[in-house]
Amino acid sequence: EIVMTQSPATLSVSPGERATLSCRASQSVSGNLVWYQQKPGQAPRLLIYGASTRATDIPARFSGSGSGTEFTLTISSLQSEDFAVYYCQQYNTWPRTFGQGTKVEIK
Amino acid sequence: EVQLVESGEGLVQPGGSLRLSCEASGFTFSTYAMHWVRQAPGKGLEYVAAISRDAKTIYYVDSVKDRFTISRDNSKNTLYLQMGSLRVEDMAVYYCARAVCPSNLCYIDYWGQGTLVTVSS
Secondary structure (H helix, E strand, O other): OOOEEOOOEEEEEEEOOOOOEEEEEOOOOOEEEEEEEEOOOOOEEEEEEEOEEEOOOOOOOOOEEEOOOEEEEOOHHHHHHHHHEEEEEEEOOOOOEEEOOOEEOOO | EEEEEEOOOEEOOOOOEEEEEEEEEEHHHOOOOOEEEEEOEEEEEOEEEEEOOOOOOOEEHHOOOOOOEEEEEEEOOEEEEEEEEHHHHHHEEEEEEEEHHHHHEEEEEEEOOEEEEEOOO
């Protein structure tokens, strides 16, 4: 099983600032990685697929990068609606595995 | 608009059974793989099961193998998860999700709102 490790667990950021979230895979997943955003009481929402392609209707302030074992989600200028938990997930092999999540909170 | 509506929420004793359903609309159900993902209270996300669009390929996470059965009825646009021998650790919100499969590697692009399964005596 591929273990996905996200860091940091919690990120405190002021509105308008840049946020950088990391995700590491225990073995290569090539570019087969997605990022999801989840707000309290809601289902996750797809942000990024293929490590770097924004999903439909996702604002340009969200960007993804990386391949192999190291991935990054960057939010260029945090808006109030971006405070949430973010999960990475590999879809290269079964079982599909998620990271434990990074909570982005208001500083 | 893609809609996935789960039902079957309930309280069940350890060892009991429950069937979840997920009614899909807004897209051609028979052309998409479908997945179930769960989230225990206050915890992260865990894949449970997946089924190909023609139901010929099925996957289960090890912890539910031989206890859960995923199935679909393309004529009814409905996905199912039959859960048996339920354990306290199965207690979670269960999400139905649509998957897209470019190059035969599938990822979830839409999620339902989830349905809560409570396992307790």
